[in-house]
Structures are given as structure tokens and as C-alpha cells.
Amino acid sequence: MNGSPGRSAASGMFVRTVLMVLLAAGLTTAANATGDNGGPDGLADLLLEHNPALVETMPVQDTTDADRDYYEFVENWHKNRIERLHDDRGWLRLAGLYWLDDGEQSFGSGPHARVRFPEGSIPDMAGIFEVREDTVFMRVVGNIDIRDERDHRIRDGIISTPEMTRELTYRTLTWFVVRRDDLVGIRLYDDNSPHLRHFDGIERYEVDKDWRVEARFEPKEQGATMHIENVLGQMIEWDVAGTLTFSAEGHEVSIVALGTGDRLFIPFADATSGSETYPGGRFLYIDRPSSGEPAIVDFNVSYNPPCAINPHTTCPLPPPQNRMPFPIRAGEKHYEMYEE
Structure with missing residues (x-):
């Protein structure tokens, strides 16, 4: 009724x-x-x-004021992270990474250029890069107006030694020499990069304060190092700051923190890697704790490495010690990279 x-x-x-x-x-x-x-x-x-x-x-x-302040901190951190991706040297503007051989190799946007820049971004044949031992030279052909960071027009000369590297520009392009162990290459940025134009944000997990954990920090002796593989298959030597031990999801784990300064770097993987998050793991920075104090490891501000955003990058992979057997559903999720 x-x-x-x-x-x-x-x-x-x-x-x-x-x-x-x-x-x-x-x-x-x-x-x-x-x-x-x-x-x-x-x-x-x-x-x-x-x-x-x-x-x-x-x-x-x-909901306490402290909770609200923390959520606001995480939101602002991610907002700043996205803004950094859009910077002039942000990963979204990266348009090429070209490894150079010893001797001469041509560059331009045409099909016959050995180092081929994006189509239409520069004349088909713009010049020559030459590697002689540890020095890189550039020679410009034709009347192409390439400038350095001081706005001087460049025609012929040294653009990189182990002690210095010049930054070159042509219209929307910027490039300079990078060195990765025994490799020497050209890193190219383009203000018209398709990765920038097609970027539509990065999904992430909801903020979860349980993933802001305290860890026991055990510093290593000064000068301690370890070799970590990168996506190129190289074993690169890193400074080791110490180990971080904490409990999560019924496990006690000890992971390695890298670096020598006040900010420590943690490349890590977990049970979401390859499904919900990037297969190559994620990155995280923490503050070095004061002596005798716990370290704060906040996975809510963990983020995708550059290799998840842009294919023209080199990234360290998480060492075996930093591969955790449980899922960490905090921070950034897998990003669907634009396919060139």
C-alpha cells in the first residue's frame, strides 16, 4: 500500500x-x-x-587538514610533472636520437641522409656530422641558417667534446650531442613533435596514503657503486646511496636507492609492471633522511620513465633488488605512447 x-x-x-x-x-x-x-x-x-x-x-x-594538505601536495606534484613534460626540453618534444659512427655521416630530412631528421623539418641534405675520437664536428652545406645557443650562425666547427656540447637550432628544431658510455649520438627536439601534439594526459591511481611508507635507510660507504642495465642493453655504473627496508602487502623488502646528493633515485618494478603500468618499471625520488631518521618512500608520486613517454630515450631498468612481488597501485599507470 x-x-x-x-x-x-x-x-x-x-x-x-x-x-x-x-x-x-x-x-x-x-x-x-x-x-x-x-x-x-x-x-x-x-x-x-x-x-x-x-x-x-x-x-x-x-578528513583531517593534514589529509587535505597531503592530497593537494600529490595533485600539485602531478600537475607540475605534466607541465615539465611540455617544457622546451621536455620528453614530449623529443623527436629523435641518432647514434653516430666514427667518421662522416650526412644529416637532413631527405631519404639519402644518414641521420634523418623529421620530414620537412630541415632541407633534405643539411650537412655532415663527423666523429673523430672523442670530438664531434658539424659542417653545414648550402645556405642553411643553423644557430648555436649564443645565436651565432654555425658553418663548420666542433660541436662537442667530453667537456662541452653546443646546442644547435634550426626553426622548430634543437639538437645537441649526447654520450652514453661508449656511444655518441644526436638528441633532437622538435616543437612540432607528434608526441607533443597527441599527448592527452597520463592516467594514475587514486591517492592512497597507505603507499606513503616509512623505510629504514642503511647508507652505503661513500664511493659504493653498482652496474644497472639500461634499455640499450648497456651496463652503466651508478652511485649507490644505500638500501631502504620496509613492509608492504605482507612482505618485507629491501630496495636500492641511487645517487650521492640530497635526493635519492629509485627505479622499481612491481606486480603491476607490464599490465597496469609500464613494463620497464617506474621511477621515484625521495629525500635523503637525516641520520637515524626513517626515509619516506611515497609511491603516490612515482612516475613513468622517459622510455614510456617517448621512444627516443634511454632509461635504466630496475635492478633485481628493486623488483617487488606485490602490486603497488599508486602513482602513474601505463601510458599509451603515440606510435610514429
Whole structure:
């Protein structure tokens, strides 16, 4: 029967349940308000309008100022991370990485150039790169206006030694020499990079304070190093700061932190690597703790390595010690890279 006490009680119970679900999800807070766009606040207001007694029985979210400050910190960190990707030297503008052989090799955008820049970005044949021992020379052909970082026009000369590297520009292009162990190459940036044009953000997990963990830091002696493989198959020597030991998901793990400064670098993999996150793992930086103090390892600010964003990159892979057997559902998820 319409209007019966049993029907009314059931309706009230249903409405309370819906409201509790909404509140638990944080959907009725002012921070998530969607105004008059038909969002969740509109639903909550409608329920309260027809059930005013619920005002006295609604649960209150236990969100402290510290929680809000932390969530805001993580959100701002990721916002800044995306902005850095768009920088002039951000990974989204990277357009090429070309390893050079000893001797001469031509460069340009044409099919016969040994170092082939993006089509139409520079004349078909722009010049010659020459590697002589540990020095790289560049010679420009024709009347091409290539400039260095001081805006001097370059025709012929040294562009890199082990002690210095010149930055060259032509229209939307910028390039310079990079060295990776015994390899010497040209790194090219393009303001018209398709990776920049097709970028549509990076998905990430919801912020979870449980993945901001305290770890016991055991520093290594000064000068300690280890060899870590990169995506090129090279074994590169890294400075080792120490080990971090913590418990998570029923496991106690000890991982390696790299570096010599106040910020320590952690390349890591976990059970999500290759499915939910990038197969080559993720990166994380932490502050070096003071002596005797725990280190804070915050996986909410872990992020994809450059190799997950752009194919023209070189990245270290997580060492065996940093491959954890449990899933870490915090930080950035797998990014669908634009395929050139």
C-alpha cells in the first residue's frame, strides 16, 4: 500500500544507504561539487530534500587538514610533472636520437641522409656530422641558417667534446650531442613533435596514503657503486646511496636507492609492471633522511620513465633488488605512447 510505514522505512533505509555510499566516496563534499551540471551533489541535495530527517543521521567524513594538505601536495606534484613534460626540453618534444659512427655521416630530412631528421623539418641534405675520437664536428652545406645557443650562425666547427656540447637550432628544431658510455649520438627536439601534439594526459591511481611508507635507510660507504642495465642493453655504473627496508602487502623488502646528493633515485618494478603500468618499471625520488631518521618512500608520486613517454630515450631498468612481488597501485599507470 502506498504510504505504508514499512514502505517508508524501506525507502528511508535505501536513501541512507545511497548517501553513505556517496559520502564514503567523497562525492558529496564541496571539494567535488559540480554545481548545476547534474553531478553527484545534485543527487545528494535531491535525496535530502525529500528526506530531511537524514540530516541528523548522515555520517561525517573523517578528513583531517593534514589529509587535505597531503592530497593537494600529490595533485600539485602531478600537475607540475605534466607541465615539465611540455617544457622546451621536455620528453614530449623529443623527436629523435641518432647514434653516430666514427667518421662522416650526412644529416637532413631527405631519404639519402644518414641521420634523418623529421620530414620537412630541415632541407633534405643539411650537412655532415663527423666523429673523430672523442670530438664531434658539424659542417653545414648550402645556405642553411643553423644557430648555436649564443645565436651565432654555425658553418663548420666542433660541436662537442667530453667537456662541452653546443646546442644547435634550426626553426622548430634543437639538437645537441649526447654520450652514453661508449656511444655518441644526436638528441633532437622538435616543437612540432607528434608526441607533443597527441599527448592527452597520463592516467594514475587514486591517492592512497597507505603507499606513503616509512623505510629504514642503511647508507652505503661513500664511493659504493653498482652496474644497472639500461634499455640499450648497456651496463652503466651508478652511485649507490644505500638500501631502504620496509613492509608492504605482507612482505618485507629491501630496495636500492641511487645517487650521492640530497635526493635519492629509485627505479622499481612491481606486480603491476607490464599490465597496469609500464613494463620497464617506474621511477621515484625521495629525500635523503637525516641520520637515524626513517626515509619516506611515497609511491603516490612515482612516475613513468622517459622510455614510456617517448621512444627516443634511454632509461635504466630496475635492478633485481628493486623488483617487488606485490602490486603497488599508486602513482602513474601505463601510458599509451603515440606510435610514429
